[in-house]
Amino acid sequence: MSSFRYRILGCQFVLLTLLVFSGFTYSQDDSNAWVKVADDYRLNADNSRVSTQVTLFKNGKQTRQRLYTVYLKPGRKSLVLFESSGEKDQKVLMLADKFWLLMPASRRPIRITPMQKMLGEASTGDIATMSWHQDYDADFKGSETIDGELLDHLQLTAITKGVSYQSIALYLQPDTHKPVRAELYTSSGKLAKTATFVIEDRGDREMVTRMILSDAIQTNQVTEVDYLTSEAYELSDKYFNPQFLAKNRKLIIK
Amino acid sequence: MNGRWLTLACLMAVWTKLSAADTGISYLLESSWLNNNDNSVIQVSENLIPQPTSSRTQIVELNYNQSILSATAAARAIQYTGQSDENELRIKEFVLASSFGHWEWSAGRRINSFGLGNAFRPLDLTQQQDLLTHEQESLTGVNQLSLERYLDLDSYGVYLVNPDQLNTNNSRKRTALIARFATSRELMDWQAALRYSKDNQLQAGFGGIRILGDDLSLHSSLLWSSRYQRQVSELTNEGSELLSATNPWIQQSYDNGLNWLLGANWTWSARQNLVLEYWHNDFALSKQQWQGHLDLMQSQNRLLTTAAPIEAVEGNLAWSARAFANTNRMQNNLLTRWSYSADTVQPRLTLLYSPDDSGLMTEATFTVDRYAIKFQAGARHFSGPDNSVYDQLIEKSRLFLSVYGNF
Numbered sequence: 001m002s003s004f005r006y007r008i009l010g011c012q013f014v015l016l017t018l019l020v021f022s023g024f025t026y027s028q029d030d031s032n033a034w035v036k037v038a039d040d041y042r043l044n045a046d047n048s049r050v051s052t053q054v055t056l057f058k059n060g061k062q063t064r065q066r067l068y069t070v071y072l073k074p075g076r077k078s079l080v081l082f083e084s085s086g087e088k089d090q091k092v093l094m095l096a097d098k099f100w101l102l103m104p105a106s107r108r109p110i111r112i113t114p115m116q117k118m119l120g121e122a123s124t125g126d127i128a129t130m131s132w133h134q135d136y137d138a139d140f141k142g143s144e145t146i147d148g149e150l151l152d153h154l155q156l157t158a159i160t161k162g163v164s165y166q167s168i169a170l171y172l173q174p175d176t177h178k179p180v181r182a183e184l185y186t187s188s189g190k191l192a193k194t195a196t197f198v199i200e201d202r203g204d205r206e207m208v209t210r211m212i213l214s215d216a217i218q219t220n221q222v223t224e225v226d227y228l229t230s231e232a233y234e235l236s237d238k239y240f241n242p243q244f245l246a247k248n249r250k251l252i253i254k
Numbered sequence: 255m256n257g258r259w260l261t262l263a264c265l266m267a268v269w270t271k272l273s274a275a276d277t278g279i280s281y282l283l284e285s286s287w288l289n290n291n292d293n294s295v296i297q298v299s300e301n302l303i304p305q306p307t308s309s310r311t312q313i314v315e316l317n318y319n320q321s322i323l324s325a326t327a328a329a330r331a332i333q334y335t336g337q338s339d340e341n342e343l344r345i346k347e348f349v350l351a352s353s354f355g356h357w358e359w360s361a362g363r364r365i366n367s368f369g370l371g372n373a374f375r376p377l378d379l380t381q382q383q384d385l386l387t388h389e390q391e392s393l394t395g396v397n398q399l400s401l402e403r404y405l406d407l408d409s410y411g412v413y414l415v416n417p418d419q420l421n422t423n424n425s426r427k428r429t430a431l432i433a434r435f436a437t438s439r440e441l442m443d444w445q446a447a448l449r450y451s452k453d454n455q456l457q458a459g460f461g462g463i464r465i466l467g468d469d470l471s472l473h474s475s476l477l478w479s480s481r482y483q484r485q486v487s488e489l490t491n492e493g494s495e496l497l498s499a500t501n502p503w504i505q506q507s508y509d510n511g512l513n514w515l516l517g518a519n520w521t522w523s524a525r526q527n528l529v530l531e532y533w534h535n536d537f538a539l540s541k542q543q544w545q546g547h548l549d550l551m552q553s554q555n556r557l558l559t560t561a562a563p564i565e566a567v568e569g570n571l572a573w574s575a576r577a578f579a580n581t582n583r584m585q586n587n588l589l590t591r592w593s594y595s596a597d598t599v600q601p602r603l604t605l606l607y608s609p610d611d612s613g614l615m616t617e618a619t620f621t622v623d624r625y626a627i628k629f630q631a632g633a634r635h636f637s638g639p640d641n642s643v644y645d646q647l648i649e650k651s652r653l654f655l656s657v658y659g660n661f
Contacts (some may be wrong), residue, residue: 056597065596085661086626088278095407098438098465104660105392108367111443115469115521162468187468221597242443243409243436244365247358247402248351250276250319251327 016072031138031154035170037177039131041199042208042227049233053226055194060222071235076129076135076160079239089249093242097162100242104249109242114162125164125226126193126213135160136168142242145220151180163210165192179208191216202230222239276320281315282390284656291636291650295548295555295571302572305648306334313391315346322352330391343386346394357404364395365395368434369475370461373589373606374533376477376513377459379432379449380415384581386606388617388634388654405440427452441465455480473517482511482537487574490546496553497562497570511536529591538582541610544643547577551646578647584608598623613637613644628658 082090089104136156156168169183198210349362369375430451444462461475515533619632
């Protein structure tokens, strides 16, 4: 009788253990798959053209607004064209962890370090990086309630060199995996910025239409990145060659 | 001010903006106030070497881009105190370009810049730019035919430049044929180039930039020239007279010249940047040649207080002063440039030191970028020992203010 009782207890323990662990733990593959789903809310095609408007606020007052066109290709390739008056015809090319700056007055590509890429008030990396899954490995940390909403917390650690942020605490909506909030940390472990995402219906699907970046170092500074349009577009490979970009002040892209 | 050119430029701007092509307009207004050097040995009357105390430059630049045609035209008006205005309309670029298969061709006047470096670029083989001037005007291209191929991160190019220009110093054609290869690797960009011309015969160059970490990069360039030229004054030859009845400057050829540059760029916070560059330029006068030239100018200056005809002495001093105008001024140079990139302001400090004679150029600029316009204020000062080139320049210091917009 007692051995039967122990057997029942043992089965209950195993079932409980299975229940607990199957319900509340996820593999790293699951976490990375969620990040990929979250990325799909930001970018709807691997080859894309995104028109981006960046607005900078200081102490709640708008201080600057800039327009960019970003061309993206698989393999962490992005080309940022500066469209606003004052910085027209500037370009930044990012090929994985290689970066070039192209100024209109100088017909030569300037290879820059990851740190130089961060010079100025709006990091080009924030504009040009539209996905996390290629650069980071995700680890599920549990569920947390933020601003009254229960969210999945994923810890993203950089697996490639040259990324703007070494680690990211990413918060996703459970089930849909929509990105809600991301805390962006530098290589020294310091919180640099906090991003929140606005998702709206765009045609036949929901997309991130705005990313709000709150600066953790200059706390009075907020940057709003609006994704005005996003479309599938395959730009020819030659535009991702720094020497080709340097050749012409203006790129005529049909 | 004679505003005819600017009116014409504005009309062109309106027309290009209304036309269907992709167009752009930039406007630069720069005012300078100059402090001339009372201690310079070059003391001549204003009609021989104008020494304005201020100047104002306005440049309207229009660029027009269509699928196969790119053109840039500039209208420039310069006003000097006490002198007549200078007005100029210049086609800076007019190039037809297209592709066949994997090759890209272009024909016409085009701006090229191949080299690496902030203050000196030995590998700018189609055209050299004076990178030490405070003026912000863009380059004027050179006439050329080019054929280029871009493959992944490699690029190959062949250029026939200046097919129509003569060197006024020796009446030889300035035509040059250039072949160039450039590529990018994981942590390094490098390039190699060959150039052949009648003046320089064969030139071979190599350069690269190496990323050493998140915050540091090193760059270097080397150019060997089988032949090269310097402008030298015949009056500096041993036993020469102090005065000449004709222009004493002649072009002298030398063999096996080396121009090289070593530089580093360090960004130690998200805001601060430091550039260090050291270069050697064999096209510039050597330390001994400069010493001979400064001695000549001092001797000529002493003649001002003698019975020698003053017109002849001043005329020769004016000729001698041409040495200062050479863009390849000093052979050995060390540049240090610090800048801080804040949200809308960028202070920058540049020190250019000449190890040959301890001369120093100091420049501080402050740029404000607001409302799509760049406002810049700056000051430049030359100093050094009495026998240094920078201490003898006609200009001692300069204040400048500029406004620049690119729309």
